[in-house]
Amino acid sequence: MRKKLHRKDLLGLEDISAEEIELILNTAVSLKEISERPIKKVPTLRGKTIVNLFLEPSTRTSSSFDLAAKRLSADTVTVSSSSSSILKGETLLDTARNLEAMRIDAAVVRHSSAGAAHFLAQRLKASVINAGDGSHEHPTQGLLDMLTIREKLKRLENINVLIVGDIAHSRVARSNIFGLKKMGANVSICAPPTFIPYYIERLGVKIFYNLNEALPHADVINVLRIQLERQGKELFPSIREYKELYRITKDRLQLAKSDVLIMHPGPINRGVELDPDVADGISSVILEQVTNGLAIRMAILYLLITHK
Amino acid sequence: MKTILIKNGRVIDPGSNLDRIADILIVDGVVKEIKKNIVKKPSYEAIDARKKIVTPGFIDMHTHLREPGREDEETILTGTKAACKGGFTSVVCMANTDPPIDDVGIVRLIFRCAEEAGFAKVYPVGAVSKGLKGEELAEIGDLYRAGIVAVSDDGMPVTNSEIMRRALEYTNMFDIPVISHCEDRFLCERGVMNEGYTSTRLGLEGIPSVSEVIMVARNIILAEYTKGRVHIAHVSTAESVNLIRDAKKRKVKVTAETAPHYFTLTDELVESFDTNLRVNPPLRSKEDLSAIVEGLKDGTIDVIATDHAPHTKAEKEVEFDAAPTGMIGLEIALGLILTQLIEKSHLTLPKAISKITLNPSSILKIKGGIIKLGEMADITIFDPEFEWECNPNEFESKSKNTPFKGWKMKGRVEYVIVSGRIVLKDGKIIV
Numbered sequence: 001m002r003k004k005l006h007r008k009d010l011l012g013l014e015d016i017s018a019e020e021i022e023l024i025l026n027t028a029v030s031l032k033e034i035s036e037r038p039i040k041k042v043p044t045l046r047g048k049t050i051v052n053l054f055l056e057p058s059t060r061t062s063s064s065f066d067l068a069a070k071r072l073s074a075d076t077v078t079v080s081s082s083s084s085s086i087l088k089g090e091t092l093l094d095t096a097r098n099l100e101a102m103r104i105d106a107a108v109v110r111h112s113s114a115g116a117a118h119f120l121a122q123r124l125k126a127s128v129i130n131a132g133d134g135s136h137e138h139p140t141q142g143l144l145d146m147l148t149i150r151e152k153l154k155r156l157e158n159i160n161v162l163i164v165g166d167i168a169h170s171r172v173a174r175s176n177i178f179g180l181k182k183m184g185a186n187v188s189i190c191a192p193p194t195f196i197p198y199y200i201e202r203l204g205v206k207i208f209y210n211l212n213e214a215l216p217h218a219d220v221i222n223v224l225r226i227q228l229e230r231q232g233k234e235l236f237p238s239i240r241e242y243k244e245l246y247r248i249t250k251d252r253l254q255l256a257k258s259d260v261l262i263m264h265p266g267p268i269n270r271g272v273e274l275d276p277d278v279a280d281g282i283s284s285v286i287l288e289q290v291t292n293g294l295a296i297r298m299a300i301l302y303l304l305i306t307h308k
Numbered sequence: 309m310k311t312i313l314i315k316n317g318r319v320i321d322p323g324s325n326l327d328r329i330a331d332i333l334i335v336d337g338v339v340k341e342i343k344k345n346i347v348k349k350p351s352y353e354a355i356d357a358r359k360k361i362v363t364p365g366f367i368d369m370h371t372h373l374r375e376p377g378r379e380d381e382e383t384i385l386t387g388t389k390a391a392c393k394g395g396f397t398s399v400v401c402m403a404n405t406d407p408p409i410d411d412v413g414i415v416r417l418i419f420r421c422a423e424e425a426g427f428a429k430v431y432p433v434g435a436v437s438k439g440l441k442g443e444e445l446a447e448i449g450d451l452y453r454a455g456i457v458a459v460s461d462d463g464m465p466v467t468n469s470e471i472m473r474r475a476l477e478y479t480n481m482f483d484i485p486v487i488s489h490c491e492d493r494f495l496c497e498r499g500v501m502n503e504g505y506t507s508t509r510l511g512l513e514g515i516p517s518v519s520e521v522i523m524v525a526r527n528i529i530l531a532e533y534t535k536g537r538v539h540i541a542h543v544s545t546a547e548s549v550n551l552i553r554d555a556k557k558r559k560v561k562v563t564a565e566t567a568p569h570y571f572t573l574t575d576e577l578v579e580s581f582d583t584n585l586r587v588n589p590p591l592r593s594k595e596d597l598s599a600i601v602e603g604l605k606d607g608t609i610d611v612i613a614t615d616h617a618p619h620t621k622a623e624k625e626v627e628f629d630a631a632p633t634g635m636i637g638l639e640i641a642l643g644l645i646l647t648q649l650i651e652k653s654h655l656t657l658p659k660a661i662s663k664i665t666l667n668p669s670s671i672l673k674i675k676g677g678i679i680k681l682g683e684m685a686d687i688t689i690f691d692p693e694f695e696w697e698c699n700p701n702e703f704e705s706k707s708k709n710t711p712f713k714g715w716k717m718k719g720r721v722e723y724v725i726v727s728g729r730i731v732l733k734d735g736k737i738i739v
Contacts, residue, residue: 093625113627115581134629135511174511197514199505207437272547 012137068297142175157184166222317357321676322662337728365397365686370613377406388427410435460487476536490523546599583631618707643717694720
């Protein structure tokens with residue numbers, strides 16, 4: 001098995017190999033235990049500096065990356081859009097150059113534009129980790145979802161994963177599709193046609209419009225957050241109608257396998273895409289996802305920074 | 309004015325059906341003789357054009373010169389220098405300056421700046437509507453008398469069909485075309501690239517091909533109804549080519565152009581997130597590209613125009629969806645025509661040359677586009693075999709926004725003669 005990631009950056013799961021994914025997942029498994037210790041810290045990244053550049057609102061991903069770095073003893077700075085010079089009109093290019101001048105080892109970037117992490121990666125010597133770029137990719141989310149599934153079901157190959165929600169505008173969906181397909185899983189998506197981008201079937205996914213038809217096949221249901229600001233525009237008529245057609249309820253789950261896993265990248269709109277009794281129910285692994293997210297981010301930071 | 313003798317070049321002039329080795333004598337700026345073995349006199353400035361191609365000066369019927377308003381991107385001086393470097397003796401500049409060309413004062417300003425610059429001739433396009441707002445017609449008659457050669461709200465599609473109808477009717481009395489930027493703004497509101505497999509992969513908002521096609525169809529229907537002349541700018545989709553082809557069969561007064569990037573590049577390249585690839589209309593699919601080439605071959609697409617759209621480095625060095633649309637084209641158009649259309653045997657040299665000389669001059673009814681005895685000499689001489697690598701830092705254009713950096717090109721423009729005056733010699737601008 002390979003021990004190293006021969007890359008400077010983690011920009012997405014589309015251009016990463018199954019072997020690399022395997023390495024990241026296995027590294028995460030071995031690092032997970034650190035967070036269970038009374039003293040949750042190892043010196044692995046002591047003296048390294050990591051900047052969390054969050055130019056779009058985020059709680060869980062930002063704190064997860066921050067904690068991951070701290071548990072490995074790296075120094076961190078978190079720059080958010082509301083506190084940064086971007087508000088004063090500074091460009092992403094200048095922000096990047098200034099960070100570079102401070103001799104950082106890695107930059108974790110969340111940005112509303114697809115390609116923003118690539119933009120930085122092309123211009124920085126430091127490692128760039130994509131923490132979500134527009135509707136493009138969110139690779140650590142894809143990895144933590146795969147880690148959670150593998151932990152529960154002991155494999156990824158031939159697992160049937162169903163993703164429900166606004167696929168067109170979801171970076172979580174893209175990273176899941178790219179990653180899971182590479183690991184041999186079967187991926188289906190379920191949404192109204194206005195949420196399904198053209199040619200998505202070329203990524204090897206099966207398309208359902210009817211949730212009741214999609215549910216029985218699934219081993220895992222990954223429920224996407226519905227972006228409330230899109231309602232009533234042109235993509236769907238109302239939250240009410242979306243809830244009627246696509247909300248995962250306890251009743252609907254009767255159609256699914258009894259041991260189906262319920263996942264959600266958060267933050268949940270309770271009662272919109274997911275009913276509270278399902279989110280908090282026996283099938284839900286949503287909080288395990290969060291725990292695994294920390295381990296995945298520790299693994300990524302460790303693999304990218306120490307092997308340079 | 310010095311007498312110029314061009315010796316032994318292969319003269320390709322589609323307008324006079326000429327393709328043979330000949331000499332051209334230019335006296336007092338006017339073409340005096342075109343024949344073999346004109347005897348050289350010591351007072352002549354002789355140009356050895358052996359193994360070179362001599363053609364009418366190229367005409368770019370779609371250029372953004374940015375002056376007035378965005379002189380940081382391009383000026384009439386730098387833009388017309390860039391034109392000459394690329395072999396263009398005439399450029400047709402679009403109305404979306406700031407303020408736009410919806411007032412005779414701006415037309416006069418442009419003519420004056422072009423004359424002071426002394427490089428390529430500039431023919432302004434007037435606005436269809438006041439302020440390019442698409443709400444009421446600009447004073448097209450006034451603009452026409454001041455010298456505009458067409459009207460267009462390029463960059464801002466005319467959404468209101470009633471305005472488009474009236475523009476087509478009104479321009480009929482001047483016999484000038486309405487140049488239409490075809491785009492349904494509702495269908496492409498948030499889009500930043502072609503809608504297709506690549507936009508799906510990259511999570512970038514798509515601009516569907518139908519946003520262009522719908523407007524092409526509407527404008528053809530309106531042109532047919534009003535008997536007006538519509539010229540479809542920068543055709544980028546297969547279905548647009550089909551619609552234009554059918555309309556021409558029905559004798560609708562429609563003409564069309566495409567730009568070199570639409571017969572060279574496809575949307576897959578956007579995966580690099582290079583903002584120089586962000587253009588409007590967007591780079592399309594392979595199938596669209598093939599249809600564009602077919603359209604050029606069978607004459608459905610009359611003209612190759614650059615849609616030269618300069619933007620500063622600062623504007624382009626941003627996130628993909630934050631970048632303005634457009635790429636520059638004046639200095640690489642010939643290189644792309646030769647490598648993409650001639651070398652691949654899609655077009656013959658005379659046919660390709662007609663699309664940057666005779667055809668634009670006939671559509672716009674402007675002088676040039678032909679080498680004619682007794683007419684002012686606008687002539688371009690290029691070496692079709694000269695190989696070079698695209699280096700934007702060597703461009704005359706003020707802006708460098710091109711995705712073709714590092715591309716191997718063929719064909720260097722050696723001499724450009726504007727109104728009998730040599731403005732480019734041995735590939736270098738004469739200051």
